[in-house]
Structures are given as C-alpha cells and as structure tokens.
Amino acid sequence: MGNLEHSCGVIGLSLDTKVAPFAKKALRVIQHRGQESAGVAIFNDGHISYLRDMGLVHEVLRGSEYYNLTGNVCIGHVRYSTEGESKASNCQPMTVTTSYGDIALAHNGDITNATELREQLSKKGWAFLTTSDTEIIIRILAKEFNETRDPIKAIKNTLRMIEGAYSLTMLIGDRLFGIRDPMGFRPLCIGRLKEGNVVVSESAALDVTGGEFIRDVLPGEIIEVTRTSFHSVRTPAPKNPAHCMFEWVYFARPDSIMECREAYEVRKRIGQILASEHPIDADVVVPVPDSGRAHAIGYAEGSGIKYEEGFMKNRYVERTFIMPVQKQREAGVMLKLNPIRSTVKGRRLVVVDDSIVRGTTLRKLVQMLRRAGAEEVHVRIGCPPIVAPCFYGVDMKTRGQFVATGRTVDEIAEHITADSLGYISIDGLVKALNIPYQDLCLACLNGEYPTPIPGERQRFQTRLNEHGQ
C-alpha cells in the first residue's frame, strides 16, 4: 500500500498533572493513523475546552493556545479523511454543552447505520451541523445523558443504537471513558503512566510517555479511566469479535501490540507463510519501504533467500492536507522511491509489499526495477486480494477501485508487469495472525461482513458452507 495514512486514532488521559504535554506526545506517536486534522478536548474547572484544526499534531497543538490549556483529563484525536469531508468543522474531538455539563468525543471507525440514524433523527427534527458520524453519536449521547443524568446509562443507551466500527474516547464532564465496539474492529488499549492512566488506539503511544501497557479494551467493553484506576463498566459476554486484519497487515505501527500480537511479528510471520505458499527461485528479497519491510524480512527468513534493501525512499515529500491523499500517492512514486542498483541489477528479485489496493504504485515500481536492470521481478503480497469494500473505517468504499476486481491473479500479474505474483491465502493470513478465523473481519477479502450491511452478505451465514467450519 505504501503509505501509513489511514483510519484515525484516539487517546484519553487522566493524570495528576497538566495533561496537555502528554497528550501531544501520545498523539504524535499515533500520527500515522491520521494526518489531516488533530485536536484535544481538556476538562478544566467545570468545562471542556478544545483546540482542533486541520494539520499535523505539531502544527495544531502548539503555542500559548495549546500550552495554556490547563486541566488533567483529556481526550484527543488524529483524523484521516476521505475526500469531501476535508472540513475544519469535522475536526475532532467533537464537543457539546448540555444541561448537565460538557461532553467531548473522539471517534475511530465508521458507523454503518449512520445514514439510517441521521435520517431517522432528521425526521424527528434534528438538524446536523456537520457531516460526521461523530455528531450523531455525541448528540444521541447528550440526549440520553440529559434524560438519565447517568453517564454510564447514557453511554449504554447510545451504544444500543449505533452499529459498526468504533473505538471511542469520551469525556462526560470530567469523567473519562474508553469504549470499543462489540466486534472490536479497531484497536484500543489501556496503559499506566507514572502520572496517571491512559486509553489509546495503539500501545506504542505508551512507550513515549514512559507508560506501561496493561491490556486491550475488550470488544464491547466500556472502561472508565481515572488517574488511579480503570473500572470496567460493562464487560460483555464473550462472543465472536471481528478484529480488522488490516491493522496488523498495514495500519498499526510495527511496534504496536493488539490482542497480544505485535504488528511487526505478525507481518514477519505473514512473510514466512507467504514464502511457503509462493516459493520462487530468486537471488534477493526486497521490501517496498517502509510498509513491506517486516513482511520481506519474514519472506527472506522463510525462503532462505537473502534480504536486501532494493529501494531508497525520499523522506522529503510535499504534504497538502487539502488534496485527497490518493492522488498524491500515485503522482509521486518516482520522486519517493528509487532503485538501489547493486541490489537490483542482474538479479532475480522477490519484491514484498503489505497489500495491493489499486495496483498503480506497484506497476510503476516493477517497471522501475526492470529499467534498473532486474532480471526477474516476482511480487509477493502479505494480504489476500482485496475485492470488497470496507464499511468499518478504511477508505476503500467502492469495488471499482480494486485491481483485483474482475481480474485473476495472473491478470493482475500481467497488469503490474510482474514475472510472477503471489498473494498470501486467507488461511495463511489467519494462521499468521494466530487469531481464530471467526474472530476476524475479513470482509474486504471475502465479502462477508460481521454486521448487517444492506446489499452485502453477512458473516457466518455463508461461511459454514464455503469454508466448512
């Protein structure tokens, strides 16, 4: 895929000291989950203040405007956004005032019944100020909070109405909550600092603040976080979750641990299995940097073929957060990657990347390697063919964009001009993840959705027949 630019990230901190500097550090660690906008909402002296805007964490959270935000409890957000939603008014955390205090919400995911809810609430006369799912959640929450005057009841009632993928951090007044949807699509974990407690999308954020990882928030769990404790307000009965496999394959930082599985380790195992599923006689294994590096190391280990760097990656790349990211990604391949001759020339190469969505980048890379004198270029991909859209927070909403739509693997190989192409199998991927098949969301790979999506097949209803499980 080539670029760590996806999916949003959330944090929540309750400390015994000024929280702003910690929030900034933590958000910078999860910056890869969203580069379009950043923000925090901090409780102080009866009210919630916020600072949020378009830009990177260090561009938004700075100056006296930021460091004057006092208060010990906060939530924060980094947003990746699809075209058309690039509006300052959609920046998060979102905040509202109610009769019984302020509420702030940060959301990572996609609400699958958002359109339906929006319609239903609109018919009741609700007017929406933004186009974001988050407004739907926070306003239902505010209404429930107003009626119940009980934060926890309000949360529970709200969650009953919304479907889809969500990892939330939330302030109701000065009370901080971390919530994960019942399927556990997106990651969320808790950790402990010297100064208090944290809930965050990825465990890597704990290291930089000197914290220690405690555990993942469970699918469906609601945790209240205070500076001294975590209180599991609701621990749902165990049922089959639907962890997004893409978090390990690509989204999460390699140093993040989700469901006790570190992304780096999983990626390396993917590479090893890929080597056994799609062996090839070659001279050298090279990654597409940076996303394919761990998979390539695994492939090298599994195949016994030696690992080399095959591309130089230029770090000085323009960033325009107005433009949709995809366009840039395609335009700048040659400015960003350049072959390393000694690795490439006269060699039979295995090029390993994490995944293929559109295939445009990979096609250019293969051609670049040939021009640099590669004898053979064999492509190996650490994710099975993507054939179905994602409704759970990944910016792949239409089948038309996938190179794998209506093409066989051979046809894709031809399209990207590779000598051979091998995708890891779904079974191989599941094995690498070491998470039961029925506990994963593989919807983009097999078209079976863990939650009801109009016009799409639902998981388990079809799986038994097809996979015999």
Place this chain on the structure above:
Amino acid sequence: MGNLEHSCGVIGLSLDTKVAPFAKKALRVIQHRGQESAGVAIFNDGHISYLRDMGLVHEVLRGSEYYNLTGNVCIGHVRYSTEGESKASNCQPMTVTTSYGDIALAHNGDITNATELREQLSKKGWAFLTTSDTEIIIRILAKEFNETRDPIKAIKNTLRMIEGAYSLTMLIGDRLFGIRDPMGFRPLCIGRLKEGNVVVSESAALDVTGGEFIRDVLPGEIIEVTRTSFHSVRTPAPKNPAHCMFEWVYFARPDSIMECREAYEVRKRIGQILASEHPIDADVVVPVPDSGRAHAIGYAEGSGIKYEEGFMKNRYVERTFIMPVQKQREAGVMLKLNPIRSTVKGRRLVVVDDSIVRGTTLRKLVQMLRRAGAEEVHVRIGCPPIVAPCFYGVDMKTRGQFVATGRTVDEIAEHITADSLGYISIDGLVKALNIPYQDLCLACLNGEYPTPIPGERQRFQTRLNEHGQ
C-alpha cells in the same frame, strides 16, 4: 470610540450568475462590522456549501477553494467577537442538514433569551456544539422546518421563540430570506443589481456591486428574495421600533443610509447640535480620526469655528484576531495618532469624538495635545454618556467598564484632563437623528430597555414619568 470594529454584518444575494465574486465584494464593504471571521454559504445543485474561517474577508474568501464555489444564491457574514468566543467553530454562516434540505444562517445581533432558550432546550436533551446564539436559532428553525415542511411557517414559529436583536439572512435550501427583528435594532436593507437582488446590513454595499438601494427591511419583516423579486412574507403592524442610535453615531459607514437617514448626515447634525448645546470660545475644531470626523465638521459649521485636522492617523497597525480588540486599542494610541503641530500649538482646541466608552484613549489624546502645545483642550462628544450595558449586539456588557459610571461630567472632564467636556444631550441626539424618541433604543444611555431584560427597567414603563412624554 476610535475604531470601526463592531457588531457583525450580514448579506444575502440571489443572482442569475455565479454569486461568489459579488458576495466577496459586498462583504468587504461591510468589513468594518466585523474583522474576526468571515464566511459564505452558497446553494448549489441541491446542497449548501460553505467557506468560513477566522480572518478578514480577503484572507478567508480566496483561492480555488472560494472561486470554485458555484451557485447563484448565497448568504454571507462578517463577525466581530468578544473575548472567549474566538473559536473557529463559531464562524458564520452556520449550516445544518435536515431531512428536507440544508439550511444556512447568518446573524447580526444578540438574542436576549438565549440563555433561557439554551437551558430549556438543553433540558429537552438538546446538546449544543457551539457557544453561539446562532446555533440556537438555526436548530429551532430546522426543527420547525421539519415539522411544518414549510419554510415560512418554520421561520415564523422560530421567531416567535426568540427575543432580542437580530438581522438575519437565511438560506432554506435555495430560498433566500432576509429578516429583521420586530424592534429593528440592527439595520438591514434590500437592493437591486443588474444581476439580481440583495439583502445586506448596510446600503453602502450596494454601490460597489453596481446596485441600487430599494428600502430598509421593516422591523419584524420577513422578506423572501429571489433573483427577480422581493416578497414580503410578513409585514407586521406598525408599532414602536427600537433602532440602535449607535449605528448612526458610530457603527455604520458614513455612506450608509438607514431609515432614510445617512450616517454622515446624522453625524454632522449631531455636531451642529452639540455646538449649540456646548458652545465654547476656541480657535479650531479637530476630529478624533476617523470616527469623529463628521461630528467635527458639524460642530465647526454650527459654531463657526474653523475645522482642521489635528491628528495624523497611522494606517499600518498590527492586527491580531486572536486578541480581544480592546486591549490593542488602548495600547497603541500613540503609535496610531500623532498631533499636527501647526493645528495644535498655541491653539484653543475643540476635540470632537463620536462617543466615550472607557475614556482611556481620549485621556491619552488630550495629554498628547497638551504636550504638543495646545493652549486649551475642550472635548465634545457626539453621544450622551454611556451608563448601561447593551444586550442587543454591542460589546459593552458591564457597567464597570464605563467611565461615566459613578462620575459626573465634570469628574469625567477631570479624569480625561480636558479643560471642558460636553456631551450631546439625549434630546439633542434624538433631534439629530430625527427619529421619534419612542422609536429608538437608547438603553445604554438611559437604562430603559426596549425588551424585557431581567434586572433592568423596560422602556415606556418608566419613560412617561421621567420624560413627561
């Protein structure tokens, strides 16, 4: 007062051509009504798009982001804001989506029952995303629109709930409305261009777009504006309006005509009456530029004392729209104004300004003139002493800030170190305005509020006794 920086301004245009360039021109003409944020909302192809942000009109409405906004119908806003509300999320026009289409609203004024409405609606479970009165109006409107599906009924129902000062421009889908509160506190007028029709805070905006002034919107009137017509949806029965005298005294551009009275002309007349009320033997009349210029010309005319420029005004002044404007105003007097020696030295001066709020600037100016050799400095003010707060859209909310609070005119003269001080009388002002006493809001001068304000006296209840009318 010294600075044209107040009160907000609104526009609405319905043209037979792309509206964006016209909207920008019109907003720039009313830029003096608000320099903190600017924005437009434009209807196009079933939806309302917007561009709004902190900054001056030419800083916000520019580039492809602005000129790519197609559509022929729009509203726009410039905002002046008090401290604490300097938030990008409070920028206007505000927009919402509803079941039956998008709504956009631009608001100039203050809703006096905002706190009460907010509380009442909050108790019903409404959560507010902003701290702005405008959200209250637009959300009530959206609810009413949803229930009635009739824009006009919805507007009427909404207006029934809100009290205070408001001149509104509004899009309900592609339908454009201009509305003025029943008291007519803030100005609003309609005009005709070659390309269509306009509703705008000040008539001066018509000139720059090549338009012609038609008339003021009546107090309490709702006008639907199309590119070819104006339709008065509601023409309320005549009753006593409460036009803010400050619009003529200071806020409006001198070239704007409100209630058939041009601000410049009124100001000059104020000066003439001031001359008769507070004559003095002096050598020269000088204005505090730029706001006191017309008053000074009138005073010169009335007194027969010759008019001169007494101060040079430096136009190159820093603008920070984060900082509340007042602080700057006080800090920079000496950088901004400098005496002209030939006018001042050895002369007995009459210094004329539009009004005194805090008195700090004027005190510095008097001292500056003395240092420059003025023999005598007599101050004349085109507005009676301000002694009561404004709840109708002017940033004077507390009695503590007024120099006239608890001071006689002589004490104020002493405070500002003037040899003499004369304020125009309320009767003089009313005469200059040539608007019946009972049709004006003079609340900041006499503490009698045209609408019920908890803890304050209401107009007419006390007036009869005090003024014998």
Place this chain on the structure above:
Amino acid sequence: MGNLEHSCGVIGLSLDTKVAPFAKKALRVIQHRGQESAGVAIFNDGHISYLRDMGLVHEVLRGSEYYNLTGNVCIGHVRYSTEGESKASNCQPMTVTTSYGDIALAHNGDITNATELREQLSKKGWAFLTTSDTEIIIRILAKEFNETRDPIKAIKNTLRMIEGAYSLTMLIGDRLFGIRDPMGFRPLCIGRLKEGNVVVSESAALDVTGGEFIRDVLPGEIIEVTRTSFHSVRTPAPKNPAHCMFEWVYFARPDSIMECREAYEVRKRIGQILASEHPIDADVVVPVPDSGRAHAIGYAEGSGIKYEEGFMKNRYVERTFIMPVQKQREAGVMLKLNPIRSTVKGRRLVVVDDSIVRGTTLRKLVQMLRRAGAEEVHVRIGCPPIVAPCFYGVDMKTRGQFVATGRTVDEIAEHITADSLGYISIDGLVKALNIPYQDLCLACLNGEYPTPIPGERQRFQTRLNEHGQ
C-alpha cells in the same frame, strides 16, 4: 495620488539602553515611506547584526529573532520598491564586513550616476551581488574605509563619487552617522530622546518615542550621532539646495516638519492658493481621502465654500507586497472609496487631491460622484502637472505614464470627465512652500534637474531665461 506608499525611510539611534524596541516604534511611524521591506542593523559587542525581510515593520521585526538583538546603536530602513526589484536580497539596511569592522547602510533616494559607477567599478572587476544602489555606496565606502581607516575621511571620499538624492544613516562599527546629499532632496532630521539621540527621515517619528525635534540635517551635512551628542563632521558652505516639493505635497506625514515647514500647514496653504488661482462657484469642497484632506481644508478656507467629507474610505484592503503597487491602486478604487450621498447629491462639488500622476483613479472618482448625483464636479489639484520623470527617489521614471504628457489641462479635464480642472501653478506652489524657487527640486514639473542628468536640462542653466531669475 491617493496612496501613501513611497520613497523609503531611514532611522538611526544611539541610546543608553537596548535600542530594538525604539527602532521598531520609530520605523512604524515612517512606515508610509515604504511597505515592501523593513529592517534594522544593530551594533553589539564588536559586530553588526541585522534582521531584514519583505513585509511591514511589525511583520519583520518581531519574535525572539528581533527582541534578542541586543545593542544600543542601530540604523533601520523601510523600503518602497519599484517592480523588478522586489527581491529579498535588496532589503536594507545593507551590511558588509571589512578588515576594520562591519559597516551598515540605510539609504533613501536614488543615485543618479549609479549606472555609470556600476559600469566603471565593474570594469575594475567589481561584481555586484544585488541590483541596489546601496551596494554601490556601501562598497565604495568600505574600500575608502579600508584605505583611510578613518570613518569620516571614508565617508567624505565616498560622497565625492556619488551624485543624486540620498539621505543616509550609517554604522561604521559602533559609530553612527546621518548624512544628507548636498541638494537636500530627501528629508532627514535629528532629535533627542530621554534615552539618547536619533536621526530619522521624518520628525513625526520623534513624538512616538517621546523625543524632541532638534533640527533638520543640512544639505550636504554629515552628522555623527552619539548617545549624548551630535557632531557636525562637515557643514558645507551654503548653496542652493533642491528640496523635493513632493515631500510636502504628498510623501511626508502631515505631522512631519521639514525645513521648518510642517507638511499639513503647507498643504493647507496650497489649498488656499489653489482657491485663489482657480476659484469656482460651488456648494461644497471635498477631499480625496486621505491624501487630499489638508489641501481641501485649505481650499475651503480660501474659497469660503464649506468643507465636507465626500467619500468613505474602506481601510480593509488587501496588500500583496510581491505585486507592484500601482496595479492594485488602480484596480481597487471602487472597493476603497464610496461617495457619501448627502454630501454629493445635487451638489456642485470641488474635489481636491494632492496630485495627478496617471489620472486613472481620479477619472473613476469623478464618474462615481456623477453616478451618486453630483451636479457638477470641479477638480482642483495641489501640485502642478507632472510632466517629467524623477531620478531622485520617486517611482515615476518615464514620461509615458503621465496623463499630462501631451495633453492640455482642458484635455486632461475631459479625460477625467471633470467639469473643470485646476492645477496650482508652480509659482503658487513655491509660494505655499515659502521656500525660494532656487532651493527646490521642481524637475518633475518643469523638466529642470538640479543635478546633471544625461539627456535632460539642468536647473539654472535654463531657468534664468525662462523665468527671468
């Protein structure tokens, strides 16, 4: 002319305290002399540091970069620039290092033999890093300083080589000098603060720093300024200077005093004489704001016709310092000025402006007044027709740009669509200035240049015949 945007300005300060805050204040007062770039050079601890860049004073001299500049002696500059020279590398003060210390130079004016000197020095093998005259001066100076090791001899030798218009402030190491060319084209004066001494383009800058005016630097004088004294290093024998009449007519602030004549007072006198030279039966005199205001007050006084404001001037105007200023000036007339109806409608107007260069703005203004209902529009101009280029620091380099080139006054009146047009006569102007004819530069009015300009007539050689003096 309509815009105070011209000609550059210089300062020099020697204080017993940190000079940076004073320098900023002083430069802001002379900001009208140049808005393209700003800068200071400050001597500290054996070296000269500088901060200079494109932008207004408050945009360039700010932040820790500025306030960390310690040192008690400095020079400063604001630059107005013509197209093609808008380069950061031309920003002033210019600084050089030499064997015997650093030198810094700020220059207001035009060196008439610059091309010749540049050529001559180039032939000696000198290479120039910038296109600015200032580099020529500073490098000759450095060379002379190196040879003589005597700052004063070096200055004198340098001045012997350069011709034209220059008011200079200069640091040679920690020694501060103020210098005016032998003709005294551009103003320069000295003043005393509580904290030390100042040399500056305009006396108005003294007021804001709490200083007192001492006197003008004499034409041809070199003054060394220390914190406690002024030492006139060279007081040239009296001869006919050539003060630029335009400084009083338009460039200088009205509150500045040059050659004991305040600009405001001169302008008013111009108006009075204009009234006697070009009387007209009219209802009202209106200025083109802000530049024509003093002239108009004078005209009103002289004619007995009453003075009124006829235009509202919009202060919120875009500034792009990349673009040459002229283009903007023409484009934005309607956005900037709007007629005040009560003054204009049905009236016979006398419109007074300081000068006409191209005539485009004035033409638009006259038409604007007609559309606003003016019955007659009579234009009176406080400067005789400009017919010849300026080589002494004003951005009027070609005859082709002048509306008066090849047109009679009647033809110009027709061109600008005025009912009548009257320029003050040269004699009238000289009388208003109350400076002997032979002590003024009137080259742009009569084509007689005070210094030899190839292809142009020289002053005195022709004057005797033509003017009988």
Place this chain on the structure above:
Amino acid sequence: MGNLEHSCGVIGLSLDTKVAPFAKKALRVIQHRGQESAGVAIFNDGHISYLRDMGLVHEVLRGSEYYNLTGNVCIGHVRYSTEGESKASNCQPMTVTTSYGDIALAHNGDITNATELREQLSKKGWAFLTTSDTEIIIRILAKEFNETRDPIKAIKNTLRMIEGAYSLTMLIGDRLFGIRDPMGFRPLCIGRLKEGNVVVSESAALDVTGGEFIRDVLPGEIIEVTRTSFHSVRTPAPKNPAHCMFEWVYFARPDSIMECREAYEVRKRIGQILASEHPIDADVVVPVPDSGRAHAIGYAEGSGIKYEEGFMKNRYVERTFIMPVQKQREAGVMLKLNPIRSTVKGRRLVVVDDSIVRGTTLRKLVQMLRRAGAEEVHVRIGCPPIVAPCFYGVDMKTRGQFVATGRTVDEIAEHITADSLGYISIDGLVKALNIPYQDLCLACLNGEYPTPIPGERQRFQTRLNEHGQ
C-alpha cells in the same frame, strides 16, 4: 548518526526545454544534503534570474514565482548550515552582475583558506556582504572574468587561489560549468537526459529525471556542460585524491554511485567487515533506522546472525530550520524511535549504526532497548572513531564534541551503556571502500589532512611512518 541532514548539494542543467521543472525534481532528490535553504539561478535572455530562500525545495521553488522562470540553463543548490549562518542572505546559488554579464555559483564544501583570503581581500578594500565562502569564490571569479574576459581562464585563475573542498556548479552568462576540487572531496557527476545534460552532486538525481549516469567529474576537472555535450576544459594529471569516506558511510543516498562505488554496496561491505572484525554471539542484528540499515544487513550477512527491524521510526517530526539541527536531534530521540518488542525482548542484540559523533542518541537508544527487555546490547559502528574536526564541508568543527575524544573504546561503551562496542577499523573501512588508502580523506579519523591546515598534521608527511606505506 541518525539523520540525513548534511553537507549541501549542487546541480546544473542545460536542456533544450524549460529547465525549472527538471531542476526542482533533481533538487528534491538531493534534498537530504541540505534542508535549510534551496534555490536556483536560471539564465534567460541575457540575464540570470534566481529564486532562493530558507526552506525545503518544495517550499521555496513553487508557485508562479518559480514556474514563470523561463530559460533552459540553470544551476541549483540545497544548503545545510551550521548555527549562526542561518541567514537568508547566505542562501545559494549566489549571483553577481559584472561588466561582461551575470555569474551564478552553487557551492558544496568548505574553503580552507577562506579566512586568509577574506582577510587578504579585505585589506585590499573588499567588503563582504555575506559570511559565506561562496561570496569569496564568486567575487574572485568575477574579477578574473572581468580581467580576462575568458570564462575558462577566469575559472582557472580563481581555482588557483582557493584551497579546500568544493564541488561547484556555475553559470557565467549562459555557459554552465561543473567543477570539482583537485582532491575530489565531495562528489559530483555528469549525466544525460533526453532533454539535455546534467551535472549533479549525486547520481541518484539522474534517475528521477529519466537520465542516465555518464561518469564522475574527475578531481580537479572543469567540465563545460551544454545541452548536447560535455567538454572537459581541464583534466588534471592524476594524483592522489582525497575522497571523503563519509559520503559512502553516511551522507550520500544509498542509491548514489560515487567513484563507481554505490553507497549501499559499500555500507553493506562495511557491515560484513565489521562482523569479521567484531564478532559477537547474539540472537539478532538490528539497524538504527534509516542510516544504519545497509551496514546492519551487511553485518547480518557476515555474521550469519539474522537481521530484524528493532526500532519503529516515526516519520512525522517537526522541522524548524531556524534552530540548529543538533539540538533537535538529541531532544526527539524517543519521539522518533521506539523499540519493537518481539525483536528486542529477551534477545541478545547487535545494534548497527553508521557512525558515532556525540554519542548522545546512541546512549538513549541502548537504554531504550534495555527497558524493552533486551538481554544484551552490542553496538557495532560502521565508521572508525571520529577524533578530529572536518574542514572540508562537514559540520564537525571542534574536537570537544566527539565522544571519542579522550575516551578509549571501552570507556565509550561504558558511556553509551553498551555491553560491547566495536568500531570498524580504518583498514577495514578502506577495504570496504575498495579505494586506495592514499586516495581518501580520513582526516576526521586519523587527524591527517589532505591539504595544509594550520595547526594540523598533513597527510603523507606522517603517514609513512605510522602506517608503513
């Protein structure tokens, strides 16, 4: 070392089409050689225009200001700068005008006799406008050009005067030259595009413009580049060059080829030799990303220990080009690098980096690995201890900053808290480079300088004894 931020880079292009877009692409590829400022100088229609400023290539070379620069021949520059020289006026290319046309110069390196030349020329009365060595070169060149009127003679005469390290690109009018100092310290190569010819610091820049590498410019060679040809104006007699070993160790992109040796390949070979010189019993080899990656792959290959990624590198790092880079580098280690647990925990690690200058970063990394559960941390460094300053273009000017100054290897190991520490030997490095010992500059490693440096030993004079060669 940890950061690709050093040493400057130059380009020159002569094309048959508009050169600006090509120049931008090429400069972006060598952006790693300097991130402080960027610029180009383009010859067009008799003159040289330029655009240069503080900032990255894509921040400076953009907009109409850049794309309106027409012309087919240009030079360009990216600058890395040491503290105190962060001045806009030091931006390159530097340009001068002379009697016989414009000259532009871009310089990568350090002139060792700059102080002496500056002093000598200053005594002749030359004044310097900047603090940059480049001004010295270009002004001598301009003088020589003026005297000889022969670009090539002028260049030769100039080069005779300057000593030290320099790779230059130069425009004399429309004639483009590429020059390398007689020692060949810094790289420079030529290449051919479809559209013309190129001279550039690193060969990698050729790929992105679709060009093909021809050869290195020889030490001491002067090449004139036209759109159709390369003409070697001076090919010096072979003698011992002094290629900076650091270009291969760290500065150059891994995909660049210098002296027929690709940086990646050399780094890998360094790793292999390091493995044989400093073997250790360990579980895994990890690089310090990104600079140590190739060395680590080599070490893994040489030792048979498996290669893994041990750190996640955060790409979203603040950049302030005002601040000296070193401070940032040290501050942000933890925000930038985070251990990957599965690689680290319970493992005996070999951490490979390219070099150690101060040791502060490495110390933090070792401690970070220990906290993450590393059992043992063995550090291996691909460059011998740096013990002497560089006077040839690298920002290491004082002995005091080196961790190796006054410390044995064991003491350094203790300082950085490593279990063991191994530096490659000088002989090992030379072997890896496969360049004769006498053809390298190893001054920072052995204190023997290829050119005379006052107070330092010179190469060859001492070497025979010490190394027996």
